[in-house]
Amino acid sequence: MAEEYWRWTESRWTDPDLSWQDGRIITAGVDVGSVSSQAVILVDGRLYAYANTRTGSDSPNSAINVMNWALEDTDGLTLDKIQYTVGTGYGRVNVPFAQRTVTEIACHARGANFMYGPTVRTVLDMGGQDCKAIHCDDKGKVTNFLMNDKCAAGTGRGMEVFADLLGVSINEMGELSLQVEEEPPPVSSTCVVFAKSEAGGLLRAGWPKEKVLAAYTSAMARRVVSLLERIGLEEDFVITGGIAKNKGVVLRLEKELGVKALEAKYDTQIAGALGAALFAKDLAEKEKSKKK
């Protein structure tokens, strides 16, 4: 492939105002998904550093790779100084250095509670290969959830297929889909394979890329709305995962639901790893108090 349109931007970050050396409890969470992996480091429960990368076909090493990247640029912090690590995600058994694993549903709810606050009641996680609708309480504890992991519609993989088909960088798909004067009807299939054939036909019929994108994004948003309708939407509502970065999907979703999602102040892809790191803090504190 000459150009890799599906390749979204990987990222890492360290809080310049925190120093881990002053911290009492340093914990980490690693979320290994089928498409992406994240590592989050907390110092006394405060977000210190994170990294977000593609899992690729080498998933056994994904955990250590993303952890190492998170540790880069942390003023000498190393894995052995992290007191407790929790692994999660589709590949959570593949975090060899984790002391414990916690389900991704629990981690996402906890992470969302940290990222958006205690008013969150519904978390929609739009990930690489699945979509989850999670209900939680004010402490970020899961009260109900529904998941679609059998179908690519509304997932990152579905978006990647379209990025390739249209020759549009996945990072720009959202913005581009909004550059239509009038919203076209959604493609009739939510199935990514059929939608792809349908889109091919539209392109041949002369539709510009933005119009095809708008039609596809509309259909994907509808598909996700039906998932939320099945579990019920209670505010405050937030969206996590990679697709939360696609403005085209988010705006259409909000329009269909008649509800606005809270604005993200953190990278939406770190929710799972963040929740895992918070569980790690609880577990580290429990261990410390046992020793006394």
Place this chain on the structure above:
Amino acid sequence: MLTAGIDIGAKTIKIIILDHGRITAKNLIVAGYDLRESLKKAWADIEAQSGLKVDDMEKIIATGAGRKEAPYASEAITDISAAAKGAKALNNSVRTVIDVGAEEARAVKVDQSGRVVDFAINEKCAAGTGAFTEAMARALEVPLEELGPLSLQSTQAVSMSAQCAVFAESELVTMVHNKTSKPDIARAIHDAIADRIVSMVRRVGLEEKVMLIGGVARNIGFVTSLKRELETEVIVPEDCEYVGAYGAALAPAGK
């Protein structure tokens, strides 16, 4: 009396002509963007083949996804009815008809008299249809017609957890990365579609005799996986793609 059955599918158009109930001509073409043009060509081929023209037909009945837009046709019947009629006419002992097409699949239960008693459809999802095999053949870089024979060379069953064609493609890439052999991957692909079809068949309940029709029935790998999973004999008629059109052509006789 000449009657014609036209099955306008997602990928191909099939035409069957009956003369007093016996098949006298048939044609299959890949459907183009313009339905009218495609049908014109299909009829032109039939004329070249048999001398029969569309105007010679006393009755033309359409079926398939595009049956409502079919020019020339005077009536339309559903794919379910067409599959039931066609299968029963080919073999009176058939009670379960499995029709796997390019983009849709159906399981139809018929009684002794040929009446449809139950059916199940997979229409919104590429898994369990020809579209799945096509996507997988592309991902494996094997021509579609070679995928079936290749799978018969498999030495072990490898399971594919994904049914979605998009996810299965990622899984396939991982299998290749893990050095799973191409024949074993090919078998996994057919097992995956068979899985999906079998779930659909169980919804209507399996009763012998079982007949498999539709274009995907030409895929020996799929037929093998299906027989293995159903644990029954499966009749695959010659000209399996034409059974829907055949059923449509027979329609007036049933009324």
